[in-house]
Amino acid sequence: MADFLVPGRITPHDDAERRLNGPIHAERHVRIICVGAGASGLLLAYKLQRHFDNFSLIVYEKNPEVSGTWWENRYPGCACDVPAHNYTWSFEPKLDWSAVYASSKEIFNYFDNFARKYRLRDYVKTHHQVTGAFWNHQKGGYDVRVHNIRDGQEVNDHCDILINASGILNNWRWPAIPGLKDYKGTLLHTANWDDNVELEGKHVGLIGNGSSGIQVLPTIQPKVKKVTTFIREPTWVSPVQGLEQHVFTDHEKVEFSSKPGVLTDYRKFVERGLNGQFGIFLKDSQTNSTTHAYMKSQMISKLQNPYLEERLIPQWHVGCRRLTPGVGYLESLGKENVEVVYGEIERISEHGCVCDNGQEYPVDVLICATGFDTTFKPRFPIIGPDGKNLQDEWKDSPESYFGIAAAGFPNYLIFLGPNCPIGNGPVLSAIECQADYMMKLIDRYQTHNIHTFHPKPEAVKEFIEFKDSFMKQTVWADPCRSWYKNGPTGPITALWPGSTLHYIEALQELRLEDWEVKYVGNRYAWLGNGYSQTELDPTADWAYYIRETDDDEPISRGRRRKLLTKSGTVSAQAGLNFAGDIQAKI
Incomplete structure (x- = not known):
């Protein structure tokens, strides 16, 4: 048993042999490398620390x-477009957010x-950037190459399981406009902001009307001499009804921090509202039609300009591009020191x-609010057992299993991969749900003599077929230009075919029939020497299953769901028109 507690001693074949001398489900040591210490990487570390023993984890982070x-995005007005009290982990509320839409500094x-x-x-380990991962045929797992940004040294590491938490909106890019290098003025990108640049009294050009550009304009407009904003396409800009911006008063903060249940009730109210919006994304649904009319009226009211109304209010459905609250943006377009240039540069x-x-x-x-490389292609080569590079495999069409794994790349997991519910x-x-699913896979790997696991190619193929079919009924399929998909009419690569609640339910338990699992030695070596784990714990009740009443948790999925979701405890929820839309179609 002692060998199971010592990292680095056991080869895969040793593990299979020594399991025969230990109890069922002996927990071997697992070494995990995570790429990125953003929200997802930190959650992974928290979950492993809370739920596991006999593991080692290192998180390589390129930033300081x-x-x-x-941390990266510090441009003027940078904020999250999700209500702040619900941009937290479900178990870790923050009591004193300043406003419904909080700044990037607060979120950091x-x-x-x-x-x-x-x-x-x-x-x-900060200042460490992963530059490559290569399958090791002898050991299993990945040899990981890391660049120490501080001293320029190369670090070689190894892991049993590699987890990519590098994110989707962090690989910023300059716009593909000829002559960018010829510009002699001050050139800035919102995702690589220089805090030393003074904008006061300057004539500023702003390229882009995505989320970043929409946040920058109303923030800089009052202090610059003039803003010329370059817009090439329309977009829906306005808070969804009921989720408008609001600055929390001192009284509200005291209520949140001192009265039990007040903050939880508020968070649940907002979360229900967010979850109730999925109908917006279904074509011709009641929710989409209602939201379309509301947002169009809001844009007309705030623009007060027929020329801009004609050009900025889209013809395509609400939600084809990511919705943004756009606090103060539309009003800023009408200010005296703002010039709007509509068209191509x-x-x-x-x-x-x-x-x-x-x-x-x-x-x-010149400020470029022109976004990120959102192709889902890994930032570094990932070489699987057959020598294929995931960068090449996903160059044109990234195809994952439920947004968390790739066929043919064993022991490799992804946060916010292709076709997960990022929008x-x-x-x-959704990130919490992914982390929990990964924990179940890691637990299975740790307590069995598994050598490799990855989704079956046929499972990924059929998932993509289902996804593509489902997306035809969504507004995302409209001919708008969006990072959700590959071109205005291309396949939707970023989003899940359903709601976030739908995704959470889909990932509640492992579907091992979708996974290719290979063992070392006899697949039942994990049964061990015939002893249970319970018998090795002298403090455990060796007759724990003897009781006076049947207090087992429900076995059926339906009963488990009702228990988990506290079915029957909430009155019928107004505004959830998606349920009505679906019932009408059934």
Whole structure:
């Protein structure tokens, strides 16, 4: 038994042999490497620490701090478009958010404090960037190559299980506009912000009207001499009804912190509202039609400009692109020191932007709010047992299993991979769900003589077929330009075919029939020497199953779901029109 407690001593074949001398489900040591210490990587560390023994974990983070995108993004007005009290882990509320939509600095502090509270930094190596992972045929697992950014040294490491938590919105890119390098003014990207640049009194150019551009404009407009904002396409901008911006008063903060249940009730109210929005994404649903009419009226009211209304209010359905609250954005477009240029930028000159109307627009500072590489292709080579590189496999069409794994790449797991619910509803709830699923896989690996596990190719193929069929009925299939998909009419690669609650239920238990599992030695070596774990614990009740009443948890899925979701404890929830939409179709 002692060997199971000592990291690094046991080869896969040794493990299978020594299991025969130990009890059923002996817990071998598992070494895990995680790439990225953003929200997902920190949650992984927390879950492993809380639920597992006999493991080692190292989290390699390229930045000097944890929190990922919330450390990297510091541009003016940077905030989250999810209500702050619900941009937390379900088990770790924050009592004193300043407003419904909180700043990136506040969000960074939340995850930083989370890491400090639970000593998660003990697992993290900052200034270390993973540059490659290569399957080791002799040991199993991956040889991982890491670049120490501080001293330039290369580090070689090895793990049984590799987890990629590097995220989707962190690999920023310059716009593909000719002449960008010719510009002689100050050039900035929202995701690589220079805090030393002074904008006061400057003529600023702003490229992009995605989430970042929408946040930047109302923040800089009051203090700059002029803003010329370059917009090439319409987008829906307005808070969904009931989730408008609101600054919390001192009284509300006291209520949240001192009265039991007040904050939980508020969080549940908001979460129900977020989960009740999925109908927005179904074409011709009641929820979509209602939201479309509401947001169009809000945009007209805030723009007060027929020219801009005609160009900025989309013809496609609400939700085709990611919805953004856009606090103050539409109103800013009408300010005296704001000029809106609608159309394509043909090239960048030394002085500014030359547009398709033939006019040059000189600016002192040019801000590119042009987003990220959202192709899902890994940032570094991942070489599987057959020599294939996942970068090549996912170059054109990233196809995952439920957004967490790739066929042919064993012992490799992903947070927020292709076709997970990153835009379907509350995203942190989905990340928690993914982490729990990974814990179940790791537990299975640790307590059995498993050598490799990865999703079967046919399982991934059929999942993609189901996804593509489902997406035809969604607004995401409209011909808008969105990072959710590969081109305006291409397949939807970012989103889950259902709601976030749907995803959580889909991942509640392992479907091992979808996984290719290979063992070392006899697949039943985990049965061991005939003794149970209970018999090795002198403090355990060796007759624990003898009781006076049947207090077992429900065995059927339906009964378990009702118990878990506290069915019958909440009155009929208004506004959840999706349920009505579905019932009408059944």
